[in-house]
Amino acid sequence: MKDRTHELRVGKETEEEDDVAVNMEKDRFMDEFFVQVEEIRGFIEELSEKVEEVKRQHSAILAAPNPDEKTKAELEQLMTDIKKFANKVRSKLKSIEQSIEHEEALSRSSADLRIRKTQHSTLSRKFVEVMSEYNATQSDYRERCKGRIQRQLEITGRNTTNEELESMLESDNPAIFTSGIIMDSNITQQAMNEIETRHTEIIKLENSIRELHDMFMDMAMLVESQGEMIDRIEYNVEHSVDYVERAVSDTKKAVKYQSKARR
Numbered sequence: 001m002k003d004r005t006h007e008l009r010v011g012k013e014t015e016e017e018d019d020v021a022v023n024m025e026k027d028r029f030m031d032e033f034f035v036q037v038e039e040i041r042g043f044i045e046e047l048s049e050k051v052e053e054v055k056r057q058h059s060a061i062l063a064a065p066n067p068d069e070k071t072k073a074e075l076e077q078l079m080t081d082i083k084k085f086a087n088k089v090r091s092k093l094k095s096i097e098q099s100i101e102h103e104e105a106l107s108r109s110s111a112d113l114r115i116r117k118t119q120h121s122t123l124s125r126k127f128v129e130v131m132s133e134y135n136a137t138q139s140d141y142r143e144r145c146k147g148r149i150q151r152q153l154e155i156t157g158r159n160t161t162n163e164e165l166e167s168m169l170e171s172d173n174p175a176i177f178t179s180g181i182i183m184d185s186n187i188t189q190q191a192m193n194e195i196e197t198r199h200t201e202i203i204k205l206e207n208s209i210r211e212l213h214d215m216f217m218d219m220a221m222l223v224e225s226q227g228e229m230i231d232r233i234e235y236n237v238e239h240s241v242d243y244v245e246r247a248v249s250d251t252k253k254a255v256k257y258q259s260k261a262r263r
Contacts, residue, residue, distance in 0.1 A: 030112055033096075033116060033119075036092065036096070037119050037123065039092070040089055040092050040093065040123050041123065041126075043085050043088055044089060044123065044126050044127055044130055046085055047082060047085045047086060047089070047127075047130050047131075047134075048130045048133075050078055050081055050082050050085070051082065051130060051133055051134045051137060053078055054075065054078050054079070054082070054134070054137055055137055057071060057074060057075040057078060058075070058137070058140075058141045058144075061201065062141075062144055062145070062148070065190055065193070065194045065197075066190065066193050066194065066197060067197065072201075076204070079204075082134060083208070083211060083212065086127075086131060086212065086215060087215070089127050090127075090215050090218070093120065093124055093127065096116065096119075096120045097120060099116075100113065100116055100117055100120060128216075128220055131212070131215075131216055132216075134212075135209065135212075135216065138205050138208065138209055139209075141201075141205060142205050142206070145198040145199075145201050145202050146165060146198075146202065148194065148198045149165070149169075149195050149198045149199060150165055152191050152194055152195045153165075153195070155191060156191065169199065169202055
């Protein structure tokens with residue numbers, strides 16, 4: 001009978017080498033993944049800092065009846081940067097999401113995949129949190145600009161309801177507020193300029209909010225759909241910890257019991 005020991009040994013060694021190669025490839029993939037995670041986290045931190053800077057610029061602009069062009073230009077640049085960084089983050093999160101979906105479609109399940117899903121979900125939530133703050137900041141600024149317009153109109157004796165004011169704000173023509181009071185000798189040029197400046201700021205704001213709306217809704221829905229999954233993971237982790245603690249406790253009891261039995 002032919003001795004196949006050598007063939008089996010060679011076959012086993014080849015199999016082990018293949019396993020090592022696969023594991024090395026997985027490790028390299030996860031290393032690259034975590035580099036990407038750190039990059040996305042850096043972008044989100046940059047976004048958060050820019051949102052805080054936007055708040056400071058809003059306060060500076062509102063403090064001046066006629067803010068200088070430099071301050072307004074800086075605010076516009078910040079809004080452009082936020083849009084650029086937000087699109088980068090969204091694109092990278094989408095790429096990770098598609099990679100995860102591809103593996104799930106192939107019915108693959110591994111610790112690495114679970115790690116990637118958790119990291120993706122954490123980053124997505126943080127991203128939406130920062131963008132929600134930006135959205136709230138923009139909305140607050142709009143209301144404060146609107147309040148300034150209303151006060152200036154009241155000074156001229158032109159009282160408007162909130163509905164009338166909102167209707168006028170929908171116009172892209174800043175002169176809509178001053179056209180009806182241009183002949184009024186009581187209104188100063190400064191008051192007219194402030195009304196038009198605040199309206200122009202609102203128009204820019206609404207364009208910015210509109211541009212980011214689809215992206216924001218897309219990410220918000222993603223995070224909402226992940227909520228159940230995250231809750232389930234947290235539940236499993238908590239119960240795993242409880243299980244381990246019970247197992248350790250039971251083991252200690254068993255050791256103690258055996259020790260007594262030996263005496």
